[in-house]
Amino acid sequence: MSRDASKKLRRRGGAKEAGETRRLILQAAQHLFAAHGYRAVTTRQIAESCGITQPALYKHFADKQEVYTSMLLLEVAQVKTALERIVQREIPVAERLRLAALYLLNNTHHDIGMMTHDMSNELRKEAQEMIERAFIEGLVQPLASLFENGMHRGLIRSSSQGGVSPMMTALLFLNSIDFFASQSSYELVSEARQSVAEQARLIVQLFLHGVTQESQQKENKNVL
Amino acid sequence: MSRDASKKLRRRGGAKEAGETRRLILQAAQHLFAAHGYRAVTTRQIAESCGITQPALYKHFADKQEVYTSMLLLEVAQVKTALERIVQREIPVAERLRLAALYLLNNTHHDIGMMTHDMSNELRKEAQEMIERAFIEGLVQPLASLFENGMHRGLIRSSSQGGVSPMMTALLFLNSIDFFASQSSYELVSEARQSVAEQARLIVQLFLHGVTQESQQKENKNVL
């Protein structure tokens, strides 16, 4: 590309690059916030990692909170689309569950624990409720409908059978996903270093059947 | 108590109250750090909530990090004692697991996710490793030995039978405990408002048997 072309692109792209810069900011914010949490990431770090100065951030977002919530809502919306597609496939429940786990392990940068902590401690009530609603609709509901699906087919215990509600099961499932996704520490446990595919298989196995020996299932009430 | 006695106690207790103040600081730090995380809690908040000024903190601890690590090591040591006592009881594995879950739900203020985040982002390597070792020894190992116990009796699948390692199971178990313990948000999910006893029962049930219908266990491979 010649210098003239580059110059032209830069000049003509004035308005266009505004959206591009906004996208860059959100992308940088996603990685930084996911790695260090809301409080530990400074607006200067975000600006620097996408090549602008800190005050320039405020041309695209009102304040730090708006950067955070915009980033989170965007991420949740992307995950929601993917999960809903997986949930509607015509394959066994266990297989859909495994694919959902696999997707989340590969694409969820933020762990729920840190996210909820940041929400309830750093954000305005308004933003809190918006994110919580999006989280429930985008992540929890698709998974809950999958568990409910299995319940209607009689494969999964209903509440009246001493089971757990689909929504609660979905939350616990997401919680376990996060455990693997945010394994920044736990290096002392060698088994934590499995492949993502193996982690997904393991979680599905745990949630469907627990850790009990199959041959022992009937006798467990007496011996365990 | 007369004024003279009080006065005497105060004077004589000079050295004694140093330890008492230290204890007060650790207690305040425990609640504050557990609720808001390392970064969000200021040394002034800790000092104020036990009735001293902020610079006085540094008569008892070298810096903020030392307050945090001292508090965490103390808490882990207490939990370790209780867990080891539960694990050694002569009752069924499932019952010991339920009692461990119950104890942790009632006494664990800190959630693991926030703890590991604070560790890896705010603390010196030296303190990190010390806490991680204490955590593994005090919380993970007792639970892992419980799962291993069930494995040796043939009640729980071993790794060669497609199962999970006892240590990994223990970590996932603790992770689920934390989900309930730190349910600051999730108020949209009504089922989250269960009694602690019900939460403990639910977690044990999930880890031992999963969510699958018992009557369907044998056919699951074909239909799920």
Added chain:
DNA sequence: CCTACCGATCGGTAGG
């Protein structure tokens, strides 16, 4: 254990 204070850094604004 206090008062007084320091350098660093934060989120955000002024003015161009």
Added chain:
DNA sequence: CCTACCGATCGGTAGG
């Protein structure tokens, strides 16, 4: 989108 700068607050120290 920049330079320059602000009030507030942080962890920690000096000196008593």
